[in-house]
Amino acid sequence: MSTSSVSKGCFVFKPSSKKKKTLSLEDYFIRGCENAENSGTRFKLCQKLWDKIKEDTEVLQDELNRKILDSLLDFTKKCSSTRQHSDWAAKMRANEIPTAALVLGVNVPDHDMTFQVLSELLQQSVSPYVTSVQAKECGALKHLMKRVLERLMGTEVTVDDEEEEENEHTSTQLHKSVHCSLGTLCDWYNAKTKKSSSGTPGKKRGSPAKDGPQQPPVVIIFKDLEAFNPRVLQDFILICSRYIQRLPLMFIFGIATSPSTIQHMLPHSVSSLLCIELFQSLSCTQHLATVIDKLILNRHFPFKLNNKVLQVLISIFLYHDFSVKNFIKGVQLALLEHFHSQPLSVLCCKKKEALHNVMQLSPSYLERIRQLPSFKRYVEKQEPQEQINLSTDDGHLKEVCKELIKDLRRYHDGYYPVLRCLHALTSSLPRYPLGKQIRELHLICLEKNVWDNEDYLSAMKLLKMLAKDELITLLQRCLEILQLESKKLKNAQDRLEELLEKFKQLDTVAAETEPCVDECITSPVKNLGKKTDLFQLQKTLLEMNETRRSKKLSPFELLRNEALEFVDNLVKSHLSPPESMTLYEVCYYTSSATVRRHLNATPRTSIQAALSSPYYYLQNNSLKAEDGSVSNAAPDICIAYKLHLECGRLINLYDWLEAYATVVSAAEGNSPDSGDFGKVDDVKHARFIRAVSELEFLGFIKSTKQKTDHVARLTWGGC
Template identity: 80%
Template sequence: MSTSSVSKGCFVFKPSAKKKKKTTTTTTTTPSLESHFSRGCEGAESSETRFKLCQDLWSKIKTDTEVLQDELHRNILDSLLDFTRKCSSTRQHSDWASQMRASEIPTAALVLGVNVPDHDMTFQSLSDLLQQSVTPHVASVQAKECGALKHLMKRVLEKFMGAVVDDDDEEEEEAEHVSTPLHSSMHCSLSALCDWYITKTKKSSSGTPGRKRSSPVKDEPSQPPVVIIFKDLEAFNPTVLQDFILICSRYIERLPLMFIFGIATSPSTIQHMLPYSVSSLLCVELFQSLSCTQHLATVIDKLILTPHFPFKINGKVMQVLISIFLYHDFSVRNFIKGLQLALLEHFHSQPLSVLCCKKKEALPNVMQLSQSDLERIRQLPSFKRYVEKQESQAQVSLMTDDAHLKEVCRRLIKDLRKYHKNYYPILRCLHTLTSSLPRYPLGKQIRELHLICLEKNVWENEDYQSAMKLLKMLAKDELNASLQKCADILQPVKSKKLKNALVQLEEHLARFKQLDTAATAVAPGGEESITSPAKKLQKKTDLFQLQKTLLEMNESRRAKKLSPFEILRNEALDFIDTLVKSHLSPPESQTLHEVCYYTSSAAVRRHLNAAPRTSIQTALSTPYYYLQNDSLKTEDGTVSNAAPDICIAYKLHLECGRLINLYDWLEAYSTVVSAAEGNHPASDNFGKVDEVKHARFIRAVSELEFLGFIKSTKQKTDHVARLTWGGC
């Protein structure tokens, strides 16, 4: 095979006689996470307290997230456990042959969705549950480890038997590893696994003492199944998978095998990858997991739309995290990592985040604020707006008296907690009323409504006005059911204002129930007032009289009295509108909201949605940005001659045109390197190209070609083509 690389050569790597794997434990002194946290942060005097608050808050979020994910996956994992138990018990009874052929392998097709980064956590939970309650013999394999049938067989045997298999050829090391049966190709087969399984089951049935599992199983079968989990079925080589299934089908009578296929796309993948002659050997049962969008909605509902966690993100940051989720990976795990990044950045960059904690911790921390922290509070935009609304004497006290400022901050922190306690229940009530309206004027998901409320006053939105008009067209049963859901939302909330709101809402519901039992009386003469002008139309009349009669009919329709239900419906919706205007104002309207809200969406986007080419160009043009070496500090647009070779070559190539002469490039590079070595410009060796400089230059040019900055060209033999813009 030919190569188009700038550097061509032949390299020989002589294999060692024996690959020695050494496990050495080295103790290195590395800075603690706390020192990294305090490095470069503003307000270092409170960095320890902020770091502890950040750790405690993240531990709480992580714990709640794990519990939430276990609850979400409980149904699918319980179904898989029941499937494995059923297959295991069926095999040990006489009805094995009646329910499936002897050569069929029980297979669970687990459709997890395209959120691949989240699959590892699901499979880990599944493996743990299987080992605790069904069988100790569980092995998970990935496609990147099993490029060939031999590799797949080795990985499976390693997982079950606990042996270590080197990647070297067995023929070279056969003499050195005679004691290990797996190192002989004739023993690397399922027959060895069968012998191992028989030995294991005999030991367990004979009562040989061994290591106890964390959760012993009652009535454990004497022949527990051997479960193989294929984490990423689509990535496996179809030929390798087919051969492995064919081999396993020959041993199914001796070995109780069971497969679990992790599928990211569609169950039809099995038919596409396996021909009928192979797929007929599998007894497949389909399992569908919860969609990633539903998972995300639950995570947002439990972690973000709750007053239990004092840390909050504003609308722009939340929009960035949701956009990365929807347009990149559909990974809830990465969404939570983005939330963790925002949490860490907030406590690192905001000195006043020492107040971002629970009320019982925040109030004492207010009294311990330093003079610089109090000045930071006075400079907050929200606090400046608060001061402007006060009287002149109160303004002077707030700006000069530190003790008075601390007392006011304690009260403002309490008000901020009350705001969050009232905000989220009313948000859920509004979402309950509007989520079923046609075309979803305020969004189908509650996160969409939350984003609208974070931006501005929601009642000033045109979509809100449309939603209220649609609500006034609801039937009695629909409106009554929605209001009852709102009452259920407000029921557990411990807030005086919302308790009063609940009492008023229950009164409206009681009045709705009275309408069902009370007799509705028709207003006397109401129908007459409408139809009496119509009787005049039956008489002969002129054009003027006709116009007058039609106007009277229109006015009579307008003067029609509202029914008791319509009156009560309008009163109920006006009450909901009052609650919205009282409690759903945006967070920016609250004083000291900067303490709890993280607003730097650019930092989140830069860390989570990075541009690789921009980062590479920054590293090559400004190596000090990454290496933090003082000798690399230069003025803008220049590169130090002590920079790495690739940085020097990159800077020199920017000064060239579309085609770069390699010899001229080499001479310029040699001149810069000679200056870095301290050679005098008047010396004979200055700028001279020797073998070492030549080799370093070729390596730097090859790295630039690998990164995509240059390429070989056939226009001139000693030139390369530049692929970046700019230059001469």
């Protein structure tokens, strides 16, 4: 392994004459797949569900953005039509540029999809002249002008730097006789619009079109306004304001933080040149709630996530990026891992297809079913003869598995409607004992029996304190959910309708027992006014307490208790955790550690592992060492890292250099008794300085002024 160290030089490896075979997605899936048998079927099922997730989320994204996108389209159409009428000057000043400030939120990874849809809609219904720019490609004004012209005109634009620096807002001769200025864009735009208007029969030149604008606007989208150089943005706006009479420009600012960003970036003299209208998109948390509601809490979608995996995905969303797009990617990763690592995922599909696949299972797959923890618990509950049949008879096992899959489907058919009912009842209670969002309640139900939770008992007590109108409203909402979500819970619907009818009849029923109760309660009090001893007083108070305990409940209280008892029984019947169901492993992905490792990377841990154990990365046998040590033949940075772990908060560079020279001398094979052993020469000194610089770049140490010739250690511990 002579090429293992990057410090030895650059090596060239000639490519093989044989052409590498291009692998398909299915080949990549099958490679390393757990139990390659039926891997093709699992790949097709995985691909189908992957496409389903992608299609549903795109439709959902369009529905969520439809309102704000329609508002933006109306704004651009209004500005474009206003320009062509005499009231243009009355609407805004002559040099003002219509600008839409689109506040999208901090979920920056999701913005690209929104801008892509917006650009397509604008090109279809408003103007063919739409372009978008990002800050990373517009570091200077000339770059911004170049990108805008190239993307609008569809031609290559090169800039003469010397002439560009003299006057950036005037025409500049380019190598291909194309001027990099808005004057060139105006000439190109006029030529384009005249050609389109002259080619349209039946219209007089100069008369405005009734069915659409003759001069469509030129829309420039700034995707990430906060990242732009303020000076570049100011100069560009100043230049555009001088051409607004000749060129119908329009800006769309993509804002991630706050609309006040415009005032912070642009002085009043520049911002006054913009006629700004604000548009606020749906918050990312609302977007996530909708995605979970439509994608995760969907009984028709066979693939499921257990509580730990779902908690990891939600935590990454809430504490890292607020990106719904990345959340969906996490679900897709879990889907891929499930079908790749779980051979029995061949049964994770629609009911009819799953029943068919059960009958096609080979003996090895049936043996895997027998080894499932949930199936073992099921077998233990059966009669001795049935246990023998399940363990030995493959045909009988297939028939039982078909029934168990049907039971799993029935469980999901009842789980999600009842979950929504419980959320409807408890989401408006004070302090939200079971969570404000349905995902919080779902996580509780996935983890354990929700009725054993203290918060559930607290929620039921609070429900008993609701007024009649509030309770009726909540029960009516539960009935609507059951009618909409599940036709199989017919008995529950009928019972709920019966309870609601009884509540409506309460007003017509007279409570005649109340005077009697009042009299019984107050009768012992009359005796308190008489002269009595301590024993008689204690007896009277005990009678009053017993009277209160034996007080009859009102008809509403009786009916309320009956309704809440019905809800409690419904919850206990349908909201048991999925681990209680047999064969739940077929549909539920449970490896949260895998998802966390792929999505929530820990670069520092990986770097420390590489520096502590270079053999596993370089595969050089000479680097093998005992646990906790590094070979003296390891790369320089590994040796320096290992030595710095033995130091305290401040590291003496000279002592560190001497220790490094001693280790390197041993690696070179010098005898410890020789005079040159451990001696620092120019080569060792240069190698040491480079290793220390690399450690400083990686963030393990930093320079300090506390002591001369010392560095401060920034991390503690190692792998």
